[in-house]
Amino acid sequence: LSSFLKKIEVLTSKNVEKINTDTKKIKSIEAENEEIEAEIFVFAAGASSEKIAKMAGLSHIVLEARRRHLLISEEIENLKENMPYYWSLDPQLYFRSESKGLLLSPCDITAVEPEKLQPTAKCQNWLKERLQIAAPKMANLRYQNFWAELRTFTFDNNFLIGFDPYLKNLFWVSALQGYGITCSAGVGESASDMICGKKPDIDLNPHSPSRFK
Incomplete structure (x- = not known):
């Protein structure tokens, strides 16, 4: 809602066809003949997160859909x-x-x-x-x-929240294991704090993507 109030363009129902990267970051995402560039990309694709990761050339993220x-x-x-x-x-x-x-x-x-x-x-x-x-x-x-x-799970049954260790402008919000309804508000606030360079109120280290390295 805040995006619409701030007149930020919101694209929905777009299939990601290609993710363009260099050695350390995502350059752009191509979705149905439209190329999207951004300073930071957030992957919050639920059970499709691992598939999206592979499109970005990442093999370290392993998730299980149940x-x-x-x-x-x-x-x-x-x-x-x-x-x-x-x-x-x-x-x-x-x-x-x-x-x-x-x-x-x-x-x-x-x-x-x-x-x-x-x-x-x-x-x-x-x-x-x-x-x-x-x-x-x-x-x-x-x-x-x-x-x-x-529902999507990691190998240790923790969430997946934080910056990717390889693609520095990629932020993960995934593997909430079916707790999205109860946790999404707090997860969203904490993710926003991290993306904006602030320290979140809760310790997200157990959920960091760096544990997949």
Whole structure:
């Protein structure tokens, strides 16, 4: 929103076709016949971050995209919208109220190639198995919709935030592992501080791209 208020041009739905670099920095990015130059480039491409890195000639960044399923149950009579959410680690299970029913997840983790992401109906069986253990009365819930999402991980399960050790004008914001909704505001503020030469309020060293060297 601030970009629009400051009349900064925002390009969306542009496919990156080429990244032009020299030995120490990114010179420009070509996206659908348009060449974009900048002092600093921020890579915040989620599950596609590793693919974008390879386009820039970087091989040190290795990320893993993992699939997780979400399901929406049919409407449940007398369900309270303000009910607390449920999150169990053993068995892995999550649910909360959503659209007069429940939003549920078996908290599955399957490594996949981002371009080949497809949901599987097996997620209903996985969920039923977990519900039979944790909430038996809910085991026979019926579902009106399900889909799969991607979460991105590093080798040590820390985020990827900071300047790249090889391309000095490249800043990484990726591998938030599905915590983007809760962490994105703080991550964005800290990233902005670093890009502007300020010291962020939190220690980002555990999340530095330099650990991939």
